[in-house]
Amino acid sequence: DTAVSQTPKYLVTQMGNDKSIKCEQNLGHDTMYWYKQDSKKFLKIMFSYNNKELIINETVPNRFSPKSPDKAHLNLHINSLELGDSAVYFCASKTGRQAGAGELFFGEGSRLTVL
Amino acid sequence: SQQGEEDPQALSIQEGENATMNCSYKTSINNLQWYRQNSGRGLVHLILIRSNEREKHSGRLRVTLDTSKKSSSLLITASRAADTASYFCATGRNTDKLIFGTGTRLQVFP
Numbered sequence: 001d002t003a004v005s006q007t008p009k010y011l012v013t014q015m016g017n018d019k020s021i022k023c024e025q026n027l028g029h030d031t032m033y034w035y036k037q038d039s040k041k042f043l044k045i046m047f048s049y050n051n052k053e054l055i056i057n058e059t060v061p062n063r064f065s066p067k068s069p070d071k072a073h074l075n076l077h078i079n080s081l082e083l084g085d086s087a088v089y090f091c092a093s094k095t096g097r098q099a100g101a102g103e104l105f106f107g108e109g110s111r112l113t114v115l
Numbered sequence: 116s117q118q119g120e121e122d123p124q125a126l127s128i129q130e131g132e133n134a135t136m137n138c139s140y141k142t143s144i145n146n147l148q149w150y151r152q153n154s155g156r157g158l159v160h161l162i163l164i165r166s167n168e169r170e171k172h173s174g175r176l177r178v179t180l181d182t183s184k185k186s187s188s189l190l191i192t193a194s195r196a197a198d199t200a201s202y203f204c205a206t207g208r209n210t211d212k213l214i215f216g217t218g219t220r221l222q223v224f225p
Binding site for chain 1: 148150152155156157158159160163201203205212213214215217218220
């Protein structure tokens with residue numbers, strides 16, 4: 001059973017389109033994250049939700065809107081896609097709220113290519 | 116700003132050799148973690164070391180932490196071709212996020 005699953009795994013789209021990436025975790029974790037990994041493998045946090053509450057919003061353009069319908073799901077919607085949005089987006093989850101409490105469990109990533 | 120930087124950026128060794136990667140960071144931390152990422156896959160947690168610990172072992176992995184120098188090292192002993200991957204350090208503080216380093220690409224040749 002996949003612990004953190006993301007869909008789709010690959011997404012190719014045109015500039016200006018709107019797209020969504022979905023994430024689900026079956027680990028019973030309280031906190032979920034979106035990270036963006038660029039072509040140089042640089043991994044940067046975007047958002048964090050704890051029990052459906054937004055707790056981290058790093059200076060991400062407001063074209064990106066996360067939504068957490070319940071604590072097991074965290075989706076990412078992107079409006080008006082730009083070339084610079086091309087990256088691999090990773091969903092992750094962990095128990096508890098504090099960063100020091102333990103490890104992150106990552107999904108396999110969703111590779112977004114904007115043409 | 117990015118918290119951690121890793122050194123070297125890339126490392127190539129033969130099977131059986133040891134691989135050492137270093138991570139430096141800028142501010143105080145509660146813990147430091149190491150992750151592995153195989154090509155095209157998600158990150159997998161390897162080991163966590165707390166700020167009051169100096170060394171930790173897990174199988175063929177040995178991690179050290181020097182908070183006075185704000186640095187950590189990951190040693191993989193008796194490397195295998197399957198260890199080929201990118202390795203990232205990540206630091207945690209009392210805020211709810213981990214900040215990742217720039218990563219070291221390790222290539223182990225059979």
